Amino acid sequence: MTLFLPFTLAKEEEIKRIPRIYLDLCIKPLVMSIKNVRLEVMQAIEPKVEGYINEFLIPAEKIWQPTDFLPNSQSDSFYDEVEKIRGEAKELGYDFWVTLVADTITEEALPTYESWLMDVEGIDQHNGKDNGWSKWVRAWTAEENRHGDVLNKYLYLSGRVNMREIEMTTQHLISDGFDIGTDRDPYKNFVYTTFQELATNISHKRVGKMARQKGNALLAKMCTIIAGDEMRHHLAYREFVKTIMGQDPDGMVLAFADMMKKKIVMPAHFLRESGGSIGEAFEQFSNCAQRLGVYTAQDYIDILKKLNAYWDIENLRGLSDEAEKARVYLMKLPDRLQRISERMQFTQDQHTFKWVEANGML
Numbered sequence: 274m275t276l277f278l279p280f281t282l283a284k285e286e287e288i289k290r291i292p293r294i295y296l297d298l299c300i301k302p303l304v305m306s307i308k309n310v311r312l313e314v315m316q317a318i319e320p321k322v323e324g325y326i327n328e329f330l331i332p333a334e335k336i337w338q339p340t341d342f343l344p345n346s347q348s349d350s351f352y353d354e355v356e357k358i359r360g361e362a363k364e365l366g367y368d369f370w371v372t373l374v375a376d377t378i379t380e381e382a383l384p385t386y387e388s389w390l391m392d393v394e395g396i397d398q399h400n401g402k403d404n405g406w407s408k409w410v411r412a413w414t415a416e417e418n419r420h421g422d423v424l425n426k427y428l429y430l431s432g433r434v435n436m437r438e439i440e441m442t443t444q445h446l447i448s449d450g451f452d453i454g455t456d457r458d459p460y461k462n463f464v465y466t467t468f469q470e471l472a473t474n475i476s477h478k479r480v481g482k483m484a485r486q487k488g489n490a491l492l493a494k495m496c497t498i499i500a501g502d503e504m505r506h507h508l509a510y511r512e513f514v515k516t517i518m519g520q521d522p523d524g525m526v527l528a529f530a531d532m533m534k535k536k537i538v539m540p541a542h543f544l545r546e547s548g549g550s551i552g553e554a555f556e557q558f559s560n561c562a563q564r565l566g567v568y569t570a571q572d573y574i575d576i577l578k579k580l581n582a583y584w585d586i587e588n589l590r591g592l593s594d595e596a597e598k599a600r601v602y603l604m605k606l607p608d609r610l611q612r613i614s615e616r617m618q619f620t621q622d623q624h625t626f627k628w629v630e631a632n633g634m635l
């Protein structure tokens with residue numbers, strides 16, 4: 274193995290000098306097999322995915338739908354219910370609306386996430402409709418789709434936000450795509466989704482709590498039920514990672530550490546307002562969320578600690594030297610981030626977003 278390994282790292286010109294027959298018979302299969310470990314692991318787990326779908330996702334007939342929480346437009350009481358929503362919405366402040374709008378837009382960019390996941394190695398939508406992984410991605414997308422749907426309709430009825438500006442931002446975000454640093458690697462993608470699902474659980478849950486404190490029961494219910502979905506998704510993705518960890522601990526630990534070195538960026542990190550440049554609105558929104566306490570640097574650290582604990586990074590043994598270094602890095606990272614976060618400062622200056630008119634309430 275070590276004899277051939279340097280060739281896997283060789284430059285193109287060097288490979289050209291290797292006799293063709295030697296390349297075809299000896300080197301190519303070896304390089305392929307190193308590259309395909311992930312594919313093999315994904316294929317080995319694939320028969321279990323049907324079980325994950327049954328355990329962690331809920332069929333359309335049994336799960337909540339947006340209309341369960343919104344005024345029924347076929348009912349005579351529709352206008353009264355809308356009036357109630359509009360009245361209650363007046364109690365909510367500026368940072369709250371900005372955060373809710375950005376959370377909604379993040380959910381609405383689902384086409385980006387589905388197309389990204391469908392392209393991940395091992396999630397093969399073309400290899401028969403019954404491939405477990407692609408079935409998972411479709412079923413997960415179908416659940417997620419309800420989040421943007423219910424929040425968008427709520428925002429529209431609330432009368433507190435500029436829907437056209439929101440719609441333009443959503444169109445920009447989908448069109449701009451994202452780059453979450455995972456490439457097509459299933460290991461890195463599952464670390465990312467595990468992390469993100471818990472982050473969205475936290476933020477929807479807190480928004481729901483704030484809505485309830487301001488007497489906005491309907492919005493509180495919506496956000497809480499969305500948070501419940503995100504938690505189920507989180508539990509599923511962390512299970513995928515745990516299962517992979519059992520098959521390829523070296524590869525999984527390295528992928529986890531690599532993602533944490535790059536930092537887990539938010540899926541809406543390219544957020545922009547109409548006429549703005551990519552990512553400009555994201556920083557302003559993050560300040561709002563941090564100020565409001567909806568999603569903070571401390572949450573990021575706490576999520577990392579939970580992942581380290583669930584995947585039992587502390588007690589993993591028998592790793593390669595490189596993976597062992599990655600393991601030690603992961604164990605030390607929460608304390609390191611804690612020290613950094615204590616020095617972090619966030620602006621209290623409120624940016625005025627085109628999505629929400631200034632109303633003087635934080």
Ligand SMILES: [Fe+2]
Binds near residue numbers: 380417420473503
């Ligand atoms: Fe969601």
Ligand SMILES: [Fe+2]
Binds near residue numbers: 417473502503506
């Ligand atoms: Fe989710």
